[in-house]
Amino acid sequence: MKIGLFIPCFIDAFFPEAGIATLQLLERFDLNVVYPTDQTCCGQPMANSGFETDASGAEALFVRNFEGFDYIVGPSGSCVHHIRHHFTAVEQTPAVREIRSRSYELVEFLHDILEVDAFPWARFPHKVGLHNSCGTLRGLRHANASELREPHFSKPESLLRKVEGLELVTASRPDECCGFGGLFSVVNESVSAKMGSDKVRDFAQAKADYIVSADSSCLMHQHGCAERDTVAIKFIHIAQILNGAVA
Amino acid sequence: MTRGKEGDRPDNAKPEPQPRGASHKGNRPIDQAEAAERFLAAPRHQQQHDTRLWTLRQRRDDQMWAMPEWEEMRSLASAIKEHTLSHLDTYLEMFEANATANGVVVHWVKDAAEHNAIVLDLLQRRGAKTLIKSKSMLTEECGLRADLAKAGVEVVETDLGERIQQLDDEDPSHVVVPAVHKLRTDVAKVFAATIGSDPDNHDPPYLAGAQRDATRPLILNAEAGMTGANFLVAETGAVVVCTNEGNADLCANIPRLHIVSVGIEKLVPRTEDLAIFVRMLSRSALGSPITQYTSHFRGPRQGGEMHVVLVDNGRSERLGMPEFWTSLKCIRCGACMNTCPVYRRSGGLSYGATYSGPIGLIIDPSFNARKYSNLPFASTLNGSCTNVCPVKINIHEQIYAWRKVLVRQHETPFVKRAAMKAAGALFARPAMYRAAVERTNDALANLPRFVIYNGMNAWGKNREMPRPPAETFHQWYARNRGGRR
Numbered sequence: 001m002k003i004g005l006f007i008p009c010f011i012d013a014f015f016p017e018a019g020i021a022t023l024q025l026l027e028r029f030d031l032n033v034v035y036p037t038d039q040t041c042c043g044q045p046m047a048n049s050g051f052e053t054d055a056s057g058a059e060a061l062f063v064r065n066f067e068g069f070d071y072i073v074g075p076s077g078s079c080v081h082h083i084r085h086h087f088t089a090v091e092q093t094p095a096v097r098e099i100r101s102r103s104y105e106l107v108e109f110l111h112d113i114l115e116v117d118a119f120p121w122a123r124f125p126h127k128v129g130l131h132n133s134c135g136t137l138r139g140l141r142h143a144n145a146s147e148l149r150e151p152h153f154s155k156p157e158s159l160l161r162k163v164e165g166l167e168l169v170t171a172s173r174p175d176e177c178c179g180f181g182g183l184f185s186v187v188n189e190s191v192s193a194k195m196g197s198d199k200v201r202d203f204a205q206a207k208a209d210y211i212v213s214a215d216s217s218c219l220m221h222q223h224g225c226a227e228r229d230t231v232a233i234k235f236i237h238i239a240q241i242l243n244g245a246v247a
Numbered sequence: 248m249t250r251g252k253e254g255d256r257p258d259n260a261k262p263e264p265q266p267r268g269a270s271h272k273g274n275r276p277i278d279q280a281e282a283a284e285r286f287l288a289a290p291r292h293q294q295q296h297d298t299r300l301w302t303l304r305q306r307r308d309d310q311m312w313a314m315p316e317w318e319e320m321r322s323l324a325s326a327i328k329e330h331t332l333s334h335l336d337t338y339l340e341m342f343e344a345n346a347t348a349n350g351v352v353v354h355w356v357k358d359a360a361e362h363n364a365i366v367l368d369l370l371q372r373r374g375a376k377t378l379i380k381s382k383s384m385l386t387e388e389c390g391l392r393a394d395l396a397k398a399g400v401e402v403v404e405t406d407l408g409e410r411i412q413q414l415d416d417e418d419p420s421h422v423v424v425p426a427v428h429k430l431r432t433d434v435a436k437v438f439a440a441t442i443g444s445d446p447d448n449h450d451p452p453y454l455a456g457a458q459r460d461a462t463r464p465l466i467l468n469a470e471a472g473m474t475g476a477n478f479l480v481a482e483t484g485a486v487v488v489c490t491n492e493g494n495a496d497l498c499a500n501i502p503r504l505h506i507v508s509v510g511i512e513k514l515v516p517r518t519e520d521l522a523i524f525v526r527m528l529s530r531s532a533l534g535s536p537i538t539q540y541t542s543h544f545r546g547p548r549q550g551g552e553m554h555v556v557l558v559d560n561g562r563s564e565r566l567g568m569p570e571f572w573t574s575l576k577c578i579r580c581g582a583c584m585n586t587c588p589v590y591r592r593s594g595g596l597s598y599g600a601t602y603s604g605p606i607g608l609i610i611d612p613s614f615n616a617r618k619y620s621n622l623p624f625a626s627t628l629n630g631s632c633t634n635v636c637p638v639k640i641n642i643h644e645q646i647y648a649w650r651k652v653l654v655r656q657h658e659t660p661f662v663k664r665a666a667m668k669a670a671g672a673l674f675a676r677p678a679m680y681r682a683a684v685e686r687t688n689d690a691l692a693n694l695p696r697f698v699i700y701n702g703m704n705a706w707g708k709n710r711e712m713p714r715p716p717a718e719t720f721h722q723w724y725a726r727n728r729g730g731r732r
Contacts, residue, residue: 009674012720013684014713019720023728035724038677046674048628050650050659051667057675086647134629146308147586147634149317173301177588181627183663186705188625190284191592193709194293195627224710 003033004066006074006103008216009041015216018237022075022106025243028121029114036065043089044082048182056089063096071113072103075239077136077215078182080105085139105140106239107214111155118162121244125165128241129208130156131199131222133215134177142214146175156214156238163241171202180221196225203233210234212241263291265433268417268596274618276658279625282597283589286428296428297591303424304585306534307635314530324523325639328576331481331514332566338481338514339557345484346555349546354556359389362558366391366473366506367398369554373504375400375470381488381495382406383475384422384579385508385558388601388614403465405494410458414441420595420603423532423581428594472498474544476509477578478524479555481516485545486555489528489538496542505547507555511562512575524578527637532580565613570648574609576638583632583642589625598622605632609645612653620658623649684719 003026007019026033042062043055062083066072074080083103090096110116132154136142143154160166179185179195186192200222203211211233213219219235226233236245266289269282287293311317331338343353356362370378378400380386392402392413404413408425412418415437419425426434431449439446444457474495478487486507488495499505515524529538547553566572584590584604595603600611600619608626611619623646632642653659673680706712718726 007720014716016716016718016720016723020723023724035728037721037724040677040680041674043671043674046667046671048647048650049624049663049667050652050654051664051671052651052654054667054671057671061675061677134627134631138630138634145631145634147631149311149314175631177627177629177631179588179627181629184624184627188280188283188589189705189708190280190287191589191625192627194287194592195588196710220713221710224706224712227711228709 001031002068002070003031004069004072005033005035006039006042006066006072006076006079007035008074008076008079010220011076011216014220015237018075018216018239021237021239021243021245022073025106025110025239026073028243029116034069039065042079042082043087044079045182047082047086047089052089059087059090062087063090063099066099066103067095069102071109072099073106073109074103075106075214075237076217077105077107077133077140077142078217081135081139105136105142105214107136107142107156107159108140110159110242116159116162119159119242119244122162122242123164124241124245126209127167127169127207128160128210128212129169129171129203129206130154130160130174131178131203131211131213131215131218132156132175133180133213133218136214137175156212159242160212160238166241169203169206169208171199171206171208173202176202178218178222180218182217185221192221193225193228196221197229200226200229200231200233204231208233210236212236212238214238262432263289263430265289265429266292266594268420268594269599271599274615276620277599277618277622279593279597279599279621282599283593283625286594286597287592292428292430292594293592295430296594299424299427300421300585300591303532303534304582304635307531307582307585308534310530310534310536314526320523320527321637321639324527324578324637325576327515327520327523328578328638329573331516332512332572332575335511335514335566338516339511341481342479342484342514343557345482346486347484349484350553351484351546352552352554354554355559356556357559359558359560362389362508362556362560363391363394365556366508367395367400369504369506370395370400370471371398373471375502375504377401377403377465377469378471378473379403379405379466379469379498379502380473381475381490381498382409382419382425383473383508384419384601385475385510385560386473387419388560389508389558391508403462403469405462405466405498406490406492407455407458410462411437414438418596418601421581421584422579422602422606428596466497466501469502471504471506472500472502473506473508474498476507476513476555477528478521479509479514480518480521480543481514483518483545485518485543487521487525488542488544489525489540490542491533491539493540496540499542499544500548503551505544505551505553507544507553508558509555510558510560512577528578528580531582531635531637561614565610568613570652571609571613571645573640574606574613574642574645576640577606577610578638579606580637582635582637586631586635587626588629588631589627593625598625605642605646606640609640609642609649612649616653616656616658620653623653681721685722 046055435449
């Protein structure tokens with residue numbers, strides 16, 4: 001199985017450890033993982049801000065980089081959500097449609113495609129609060145949303161439960177957005193930061209040692225709020241835990 | 248930073264002035280972010296606001312879990328509304344014919360000015376100088392009170408929250424709970440200044456009683472009454488109004504003249520359709536199974552007159568917008584506001600528009616794209632609004648679509664346009680991009696310029712920056728997996 005490894009721009013620049021863990025984790029399953037070195041960005045920052053035409057160059061480049069893979073896997077729910085649901089700045093050729101449907105966020109790839117049933121190399125004896133980004137929760141449907149009358153399910157939770165020693169704790173408003181929102185985080189700075197602070201406090205009162213997520217952008221924002229508010233809580237990408245990170 | 252545990256504790260804390268809403272500068276874009284910042288700077292107000300509305304959201308969830316057919320009901324409600332909207336001409340005429348047969352006079356108006364003129368004309372022809380009314384977002388939309396005041400008509404709002412807002416000369420901040428942004432002490436201050444109650448007594452029953460004593464004589468002596476409508480039933484010509492205070496019934500029944508102002512999207516075809524909507528409305532809005540009063544007005548009271556004013560005011564135009572027409576399904580329950588994390592932390596008045604919160608973001612720009620051009624950006628696109636909507640409006644997708652429309656129409660700031668163009672160009676060129684990232688070890692100094700354009704200062708105001716790693720993923724890959732392409 002030939003996998004195209006999609007490392008979003010901000011993970012490349014700020015959170016290489018999440019990218020490395022994703023690569024190493026996928027390699028554990030004997031997959032042929034290729035990192036196309038010319039990749040930049042999926043186009044989401046421009047498109048989410050309404051500037052769809054300005055996203056066309058990035059999207060066209062993404063298509064050139066990721067043509068011909070069985071699956072494209074990336075450790076970022078919001079970027080994969082963009083590719084699957086909003087990647088319309090380029091002409092919708094059969095190749096583009098193919099790429100969009102073969103793009104997976106790491107958690108759903110492990111859960112739905114590889115159907116991984118054990119992570120014997122992983123041990124994480126800590127209290128962990130799971131933050132589902134809105135892109136993964138309501139966009140990619142990683143888990144049931146609290147607003148809908150539907151049975152409980154959670155793909156990231158079911159993966160984390162396979163990690164030895166890990167204890168999940170629940171925030172009082174588990175589905176509340178943390179307020180990152182891309183450009184929103186700077187244009188609507190005060191509301192964004194307040195949402196982030198509230199989120200971090202909610203996890204802290206649930207006694208979480210770590211906040212884990214499939215989205216480094218949410219974590220970057222919450223981390224910034226926690227540091228400023230001097231809330232003692234740590235942040236980690238889910239790929240790192242599943243790959244056997246030692247804290 | 249310490250934030251109060253409970254917002255409304257006037258006895259053991261210094262008074263906190265009530266934060267006011269967005270400032271209006273003619274047609275210039277409303278700065279929602281600025282007004283929200285001032286709301287956040289009043290932590291007791293913000294905290295109470297967030298807690299109250301979150302409580303409504305939780306009660307709504309409880310109602311949802313108590314009703315196994317909830318999701319089916321949402322689908323039915325949506326389907327009935329979509330059917331009605333796509334046959335609106337037929338149902339409007341059916342309503343007119345049936346209402347007329349019931350002895351109601353039906354008026355058709357195209358915009359706010361025409362609406363206010365026809366209401367004034369109805370009042371003046373009967374020499375009415377006082378009008379009592381129940382809550383109606385449509386009359387807010389039309390600016391009715393101001394127009395009537397100019398013509399010397401005294402208008403008295405009879406919904407408690409709406410009355411508070413009227414006496415404070417503020418717009419409603421929420422479609423269901425218009426004064427939810429105020430503390431009890433704010434209300435005591437307003438009442439003390441306007442109806443002469445005790446400024447130091449902020450006990451809610453006392454305040455409600457004082458307001459009732461002051462308003463009841465005005466109600467009993469009013470020469471005309473006005474209500475809005477939650478639903479119009481086409482097959483019977485009935486007007487349905489849901490309230491918790493019974494005030495609409497006073498407005499409809501005490502004066503000789505009852506005027507109903509209603510938007511043309513409020514139609515449902517049949518009485519039995521109400522079995523869906525009445526069950527969904529209050530559950531979604533307040534988490535209560537039903538409103539205290541659900542009144543069906545089918546004709547004038549004995550010896551009286553009943554007029555229904557059917558208002559378009561941009562609705563037909565919106566009905567013709569492929570991406571936005573389903574926003575007309577809205578039944579004004581406010582569930583999207585209660586769940587919205589941005590709204591709860593901004594206050595409804597920060598939007599500077601009749602409709603605030605998520606539904607406002609997608610309705611307001613259709614009234615004035617320039618003035619409300621910032622609103623669709625006051626969202627994280629988290630989608631909770633869409634999930635709670637009882638008529639399944641894809642609110643967050645319409646917010647996303649409005650952004651594209653506003654950018655196309657150049658209703659976005661120049662600096663943002665330039666930054667996005669530059670970012671788009673850089674992301675399209677891998678070599679340039681790579682050079683930009685790796686030119687310096689300090690990725691922090693570089694990357695955010697195009698990832699989050701020129702907003703570094705804004706990011707850092709209340710948050711720490713991410714620290715740049717020793718090497719990027721790209722560099723690590725080259726070092727560890729190089730040549731294995």
